Amino acid sequence: xxxxxxxxxxxxGIIILFxxxxxxxxxxxxxxxxxxxxxPTSPLFTVLKKAAVYSLVAVSMNLLNGFTGLFxxxxxxxxxxxxxxxxxxxxxxxxxxxxxxLFGGCAFDxxxxxxxxxxFGNTGVGSAVSLILATLIxxxxxxxxxxxxxYLIGIPVLRLKSDYLAIATLGFAEILRAIFQWQKLGPVTNxxxxxxxxxxxxxxxxxxxTGNTILRLSTFVPFFITTVCIILIxxxxxxxYGRAFKSIRDDExxxxxxxxxxxxxxMLSFVISSxxxxxxxxxxxxxxxxxxxxxxxxxxxxEILLIVVIGGIGSVSGSVLAxxxxxACSEWWLRFLDSExxxxxxxxxxxxxxxxxxxxxIVIMVIVLFFSEGIMGDNELNLxxxxxxxxxxxxxAKKERE
Amino acid sequence: xSEDVLQIKDLQISYGGIEAVRGISFDVKAGEVVTLIGANGxxxxxxxxxxxxxxKPKAGTVIFEGEDITGKDSNAIVSKGLMxxxxxxxxxxxxxxxxxxxxxxxLRNDDLEADLETVYGYFPRLKxxxxxxxxxxxxxxxxxxAVGRALMGRPKLLMMDEPSLGLAPIVVQGIFExxxxxxxxxxxxxxxxxxxxxxxxxxxxxxxxENGKISMEGTGKELLADEKVREAYLGSVDHK
Numbered sequence: 001x002x003x004x005x006x007x008x009x010x011x012x013g014i015i016i017l018f019x020x021x022x023x024x025x026x027x028x029x030x031x032x033x034x035x036x037x038x039x040p041t042s043p044l045f046t047v048l049k050k051a052a053v054y055s056l057v058a059v060s061m062n063l064l065n066g067f068t069g070l071f072x073x074x075x076x077x078x079x080x081x082x083x084x085x086x087x088x089x090x091x092x093x094x095x096x097x098x099x100x101x102l103f104g105g106c107a108f109d110x111x112x113x114x115x116x117x118x119x120f121g122n123t124g125v126g127s128a129v130s131l132i133l134a135t136l137i138x139x140x141x142x143x144x145x146x147x148x149x150x151y152l153i154g155i156p157v158l159r160l161k162s163d164y165l166a167i168a169t170l171g172f173a174e175i176l177r178a179i180f181q182w183q184k185l186g187p188v189t190n191x192x193x194x195x196x197x198x199x200x201x202x203x204x205x206x207x208x209x210t211g212n213t214i215l216r217l218s219t220f221v222p223f224f225i226t227t228v229c230i231i232l233i234x235x236x237x238x239x240x241y242g243r244a245f246k247s248i249r250d251d252e253x254x255x256x257x258x259x260x261x262x263x264x265x266x267m268l269s270f271v272i273s274s275x276x277x278x279x280x281x282x283x284x285x286x287x288x289x290x291x292x293x294x295x296x297x298x299x300x301x302x303e304i305l306l307i308v309v310i311g312g313i314g315s316v317s318g319s320v321l322a323x324x325x326x327x328a329c330s331e332w333w334l335r336f337l338d339s340e341x342x343x344x345x346x347x348x349x350x351x352x353x354x355x356x357x358x359x360x361x362i363v364i365m366v367i368v369l370f371f372s373e374g375i376m377g378d379n380e381l382n383l384x385x386x387x388x389x390x391x392x393x394x395x396x397a398k399k400e401r402e
Numbered sequence: 403x404s405e406d407v408l409q410i411k412d413l414q415i416s417y418g419g420i421e422a423v424r425g426i427s428f429d430v431k432a433g434e435v436v437t438l439i440g441a442n443g444x445x446x447x448x449x450x451x452x453x454x455x456x457x458k459p460k461a462g463t464v465i466f467e468g469e470d471i472t473g474k475d476s477n478a479i480v481s482k483g484l485m486x487x488x489x490x491x492x493x494x495x496x497x498x499x500x501x502x503x504x505x506x507x508x509l510r511n512d513d514l515e516a517d518l519e520t521v522y523g524y525f526p527r528l529k530x531x532x533x534x535x536x537x538x539x540x541x542x543x544x545x546x547x548a549v550g551r552a553l554m555g556r557p558k559l560l561m562m563d564e565p566s567l568g569l570a571p572i573v574v575q576g577i578f579e580x581x582x583x584x585x586x587x588x589x590x591x592x593x594x595x596x597x598x599x600x601x602x603x604x605x606x607x608x609x610x611x612e613n614g615k616i617s618m619e620g621t622g623k624e625l626l627a628d629e630k631v632r633e634a635y636l637g638s639v640d641h642k
Contacts, residue, residue, distance in 0.1 A: 240504070240508065243497070243501055243504060243505055243508075244505070244508060246494065246496065246497055246501070247494045247497060247505045249496070250494035250495055250496050250497060251492050251493075251494055251495075253456065253488065253492060254488055254492035254493070254494065255494075255505070256456060256476050256477075257454060257456060257476060257480075257486045257488050257492070258480065258485075258505050258506055258508055258551070258555070259476060259477040259479075259480025259481060259508055259509045259555070260477065260505070260508055261475065261477045314496075378496065
């Protein structure tokens with residue numbers, strides 16, 4: 001009974017979060033005269049969308065690095081696979097000639113949204129249903145393709161230890177990026193050019209017949225997908241498989257002596273982590289509204305690794321928290337450092353294009369040097385626990401006063 | 403008379419070119435406590451690792467309950483009911499005590515409550531600390547946890563690799579009392595020890611390993627009384 005009660009509270013929390021996000025992105029449309037920060041073009045929503053996408057990738061990396069103790073740097077490669085799978089499957093047929101114009105059209109004439117629109121129709125509810133189904137299936141397939149490739153390279157690579165595994169997966173991601181830019185594969189991957197025209201987060205905004213937006217859902221959708229995926233990952237971590245992953249992280253030999261098949265469990269963790277990285281990659285493509293191999297560099301992997309380290313290796317909520325902080329800093333809060341500023345007639349020194357990255361690097365170095373455990377260590381954010389701690393402090397202070 | 407649980411025939415193990423175990427044979431019968439004693443590097447731990455599938459033997463056979471398990475994967479061996487308490491305890495430091503215990507029962511799908519109660523019965527201290535991370539326990543408590551974790555797998559044969567390693571004498575005594583109780587509850591135990599005095603007191607039968615070969619065997623009492631064993635492993639020769 002107690003467990004059930006706990007879960008209802010969590011479910012309520014998630015629903016409130018969803019409602020809050022929907023309210024936040026629609027309030028400027030409902031009530032006129034809202035501050036600029038709540039307008040749809042405000043950086044707030046860019047940050048929220050990007051952070052929602054990145055937090056899924058960060059949590060998937062944490063599952064592998066933090067909970068299973070496998071240090072892999074292939075995240076960008078799996079994201080790339082996911083992004084391309086999603087993009088190739090969902091570009092509408094009538095857009096293909098335009099997208100693939102350099103290669104004289106796409107190699108195959110298939111598109112999930114068109115397929116479903118053929119079944120459900122392309123107006124009103126029918127088009128909404130086909131959009132949702134097409135996106136859902138494309139996202140799952142994006143994850144499956146990433147997971148399948150993870151399985152293939154896992155066979156040789158998972159027998160390697162720590163550093164070697166990192167090098168091998170990093171190399172894999174780089175090779176993949178080169179292959180996807182290969183001109184010969186142009187009819188499928190569009191070579192070094194971007195694939196675009198597929199459904200993005202903005203496609204989920206509900207419009208009336210004249211094209212005016214009635215209800216914005218472009219921030220809610222990434223929040224929703226990420227939340228569902230993270231819940232699945234948390235369930236996995238709390239299951240007996242998760243316990244086995246953690247035991248492998250703690251002590252491989254003891255885990256083996258307890259009858260845990262090392263290779264099987266490492267493979268499981270690697271494939272699942274890559275699956276969600278693939279889904280995250282597909283969402284990244286939706287966020288930037290294009291899929292292009294040169295976006296998925298090792299810098300992206302390092303960014304995500306940094307988020308995991310800042311959030312705390314082995315903490316899901318830490319990863320999510322760190323993602324939002326990181327993305328907000330890099331995309332928004334530290335932007336002012338890039339433009340020259342005058343206080344009266346005094347020109348503030350050092351502020352110029354690129355200075356943001358200098359400050360950012362210093363902040364990160366300070367965090368890594370002095371807070372090596374990250375924000376959360378390997379603890380989880382727990383509202384009930386926070387509340388209890390607060391109460392304890394409160395009552396202690398009360399006693400002192402008396 | 404009673405049936406052999408474990409039979410080792412001419413087991414040989416080598417690491418690279420170095421021969422650690424050079425053809426040893428012994429057997430463990432149901433309900434016995436058998437101990438292998440010997441100095442550092444005699445090949446005791448290697449033997450145990452080969453039995454539990456952590457290293458592959460070069461030659462020889464390991465027969466468990468009439469079935470050849472030589473060179474099988476450790477999870478296949480564990481699933482047959484052969485659990486090990488590894489050398490140096492090797493508990494999972496970041497997992498809670500309860501999680502550590504549950505890992506021991508990883509290959510079982512049935513209800514764990516009864517076994518948890520049994521283990522907590524042996525080690526009430528673990529129950530008090532069930533939500534504490536394994537790494538925060540003292541050495542003795544960690545050894546209790548390692549033994550409890552192995553018991554969670556409902557072993558037919560429990561193998562212990564130097565449970566007294568690095569523990570205070572009083573704690574060692576407690577561990578050996580537990581071994582006695584586990585034995586009385588009907589579990590067969592294969593014990594590997596450098597602390598020959600303690601080991602020989604609890605053992606029904608004992609083998610002495612020297613340089614990868616068995617040099618002596620007998621009941622625990624026989625070996626305790628043996629001059630050579632006393633000189634080599636019990637540290638002192640009493641001159642009355």
